[in-house]
Amino acid sequence: MSDQTQPAERASSPLAETVQMFLKNHAAVVALVVLTCIVIGAVVGPFVYPNDPFDMVWAPFSPPGEEGYIFGTDYLGRDLAAMIVHGAQVSLTIGLAAAFMSVFIGITIGALAGFYRGWVEEVLMRFTEFFQVLPTLLFSMVIVALFGASLVTVTIAIGAVSWTAVARITRAEFLRIRELEYVMASRSAGAGNLKLMFGVILPNAAPPIIVQAALMVGTAILFEAGLSFLGLTDPNVVSWGQIIGSNRQYILDAQWTVTIPGLAIFVTVLAISLVGDGLNDALNPKLRQR
């Protein structure tokens, strides 16, 4: 993504070097494989389990493995495996969409603040601090409560409260890069503000923002899980947190209805943060010597 701005006489291309660095981090590679499997499962799974996951299929509380239901059934006799697979789609989609939204807001605010400085920076950073003061989960609970619990409101509620870290990182990078010589050079070559911000500075500020964005997906999935655990999502759509929330009264009879979906969230978020770590190693040249 930053090919045009890298010096042309580099021995190997920056992309190849990054991939090489990433492959050296074994945990990250394993995590990436696991993550790919989860995504494939989420895409293919609903074809394997084409029926509505809310349908009752077998006696309630039958343990994993019984009658061919690999994850068993829940308190209403629903196939837990089908619910997990359908839930994967919802959790991953909301996670990605909310992360995308928060990265977009964060980059816009951070870029404007770091580029224009002065009162623009002052106002935008105060705005960011304001959002840091509000407890995010509580704030998004309020948004969902007041404006209804649909997948769209949930996504917006998560995205609207979790952009502050991206904004701070973007601003810090912009503050550093805007003083560098090649930015001055572009400016004197007649580049406009927009071109400088998004064509020159942003590609060079990208590595830490990409790492943060990857971690954001994990945070957003956790966030969605928390909201749906509390019952604050669309009640007609399965998601991992919701399975846990609706089954938690029955942990005495059926622990697997809580442990298995929780494990799904845990493994997914863990894989994402390990991939994020790998990206950090690969994209941060200062760490390459370590």
Next chain:
Amino acid sequence: MNLLRSILIRIAYAVALLIAVIVLNFTMMYLAPGDVADTIAQASGGADPEVMEAIRREYGLDQPFIIQLGTYVGKVLQLDLGYSFFYNQPVMQLMLDRLPATLLLVLTAQIVALIVGVLLGVISARNPNGISSHFVTLFALFGYSAPVFWTGILLLIAFSLLVPLFPVAGMRDVTLEDPSFFTQVVDVLHHLVLPAFTLASIFLALYSRLCRAAMLEVLGSDYIRTAKAKGLSDRQIVYKHGLKNALSPVVTLAGLQFSAVVSGAVLVETVFSWPGLGTLALQAIIARDTPVILGILFFSALVVIMVNLITDLVLRTIDPRIRTGSA
């Protein structure tokens, strides 16, 4: 004099933030479908349009936005947060009843997370490639990735159901007959263990990781080498010279994390039926009790702002570098 001035600026700024929270609260309430008249009508099983009109006039809902906003801000600043039609109580009273439970949970969890986190961080920094260091890294990864309500349920299954060491839910044992003050305290602490540890698990990981990084950086600096050359013992170097300097970023983070702790508390309180603001918030949302919901958002923002202010002051006392710098 300079110090006093910068503290006053911080306080003025905190008040401004608080007013911004109130404005946001009101704007959301204004934009959301349904109003107080609808809630009252709902609670009393329906009302005809004339009565609804009368209620709207009585509550000033027919006034323009700006006037309503002004009235609302004025009321909230006098700590009048309205009336809960669901609980039949002033919102302020409701929240004051629930606040001690939440504060107890949140503060205990923060203190546990800070102490254990810093200890783990120091231990792993003293031996960066040892087993303890890998353990801290693994532990940190778990804390980041496990949903806190799931951690809570797992602990509940393990330590209240399989091995019944701790109570399953609540904050008090209601079956105790005429307990003395001491038994009450022990009882509450007994109920507190699992929720506090669950909530601490998220932040413990964060603090241990940061403390490890800060310690590694400090232990590599010149004055530590000087201390070694002076012949000070390892313990003295690590705890007296090293930790003192590594602590400041950890305290800063702990202050910044406080709003996240409050968020986590909502989930933990729900898992353990802890009678705090978090369970109240959830009940209020299910009952569509808007004044209570907004009251809790305001209150938690108030707590976070105050904690940030206190962190700032604490940092000034423990770290002289900040005292001389600009605010």
